[in-house]
Amino acid sequence: MLSLALAAWVAGQGQALEMSYPVEPDLTGVTVRWSDHAVPFTRRGDRWLAAVGVDLDSRPGDHAVDVTFSYADGRTKVVNEPVLVNAVQYPTTELQVEERFVELSPEDQARADREAAETSAIYDTFTAQRYWTDAFEVPVQGAKDGRNFGHRRVFNGQPRAPHSGADLRATTGTPIHAANRGRVVLAKDLFFSGNAVYIDHGQGLFTTYLHLSKIDVAVGDIVERGQEIGLAGATGRVTGAHLHWGVRLVDARVDPFSLVRIGAQ
Numbered sequence: 071m072l073s074l075a076l077a078a079w080v081a082g083q084g085q086a087l088e089m090s091y092p093v094e095p096d097l098t099g100v101t102v103r104w105s106d107h108a109v110p111f112t113r114r115g116d117r118w119l120a121a122v123g124v125d126l127d128s129r130p131g132d133h134a135v136d137v138t139f140s141y142a143d144g145r146t147k148v149v150n151e152p153v154l155v156n157a158v159q160y161p162t163t164e165l166q167v168e169e170r171f172v173e174l175s176p177e178d179q180a181r182a183d184r185e186a187a188e189t190s191a192i193y194d195t196f197t198a199q200r201y202w203t204d205a206f207e208v209p210v211q212g213a214k215d216g217r218n219f220g221h222r223r224v225f226n227g228q229p230r231a232p233h234s235g236a237d238l239r240a241t242t243g244t245p246i247h248a249a250n251r252g253r254v255v256l257a258k259d260l261f262f263s264g265n266a267v268y269i270d271h272g273q274g275l276f277t278t279y280l281h282l283s284k285i286d287v288a289v290g291d292i293v294e295r296g297q298e299i300g301l302a303g304a305t306g307r308v309t310g311a312h313l314h315w316g317v318r319l320v321d322a323r324v325d326p327f328s329l330v331r332i333g334a335q
């Protein structure tokens with residue numbers, strides 16, 4: 071008889087990956103070692119589930135991760151699981167923005183550097199608590215998709231970092247809703263991002279909402295899934311009003327819609 075004990079995990083660059091195992095008698099916990107974090111699985115019905123992210127710039131090909139199974143009698147078993155990362159060809163987009171966002175003044179450069187350090191420190195925190203229990207939702211009511219995730223970008227003729235979120239159509243003043251329950255960890259104006267809200271959902275999962283015209287939450291607030299957190303706008307480095315929605319999933323930049331598609335719970 072064929073053994074189906076080993077799952078083959080497959081995901082594209084920039085995609086969320088759901089790992090899942092069946093419930094077994096006496097199995098009390100599952101964790102996966104992902105990007106130097108121990109990510110716990112959550113039991114849902116007859117499955118153990120965890121959502122992890124394959125970064126936009128992950129090396130395509132075979133990877134392996136350690137999964138630890140814990141049993142009621144105190145025993146643990148570690149299985150080295152293969153993960154296949156498929157290359158995804160993302161297009162290049164050329165954009166024209168105000169020159170001050172491409173050739174930065176010394177003051178703006180210092181500010182942008184300071185803010186980059188601040189946001190990377192946020193992403194370096196791994197909150198053990200898991201704030202959410204339901205699937206992630208799109209933050210603009212009725213939006214079915216976003217644009218530009220992963221695009222290599224050239225601003226005013228100069229190459230810049232790839233686009234790490236999805237752009238959703240939204241006119242200035244459109245209500246923006248939290249994609250899920252979490253804690254607000256940043257709520258202020260940033261040089262490139264304009265008015266920005268960052269939500270920590272716990273266990274390495276963050277969502278970001280950029281270029282807002284108005285912010286309705288403050289750092290430390292616990293927001294519920296679907297709660298209004300601000301209004302769409304055109305602040306920061308933009309070509310027009312829209313919502314930039316980003317997901318950071320255990321250190322990986324992933325397409326937010328890939329998180330919605332797996333129904334991460």
Ligand SMILES: [Zn+2]
Nearest residue numbers: 235236237314
């Ligand atoms: Zn964007």
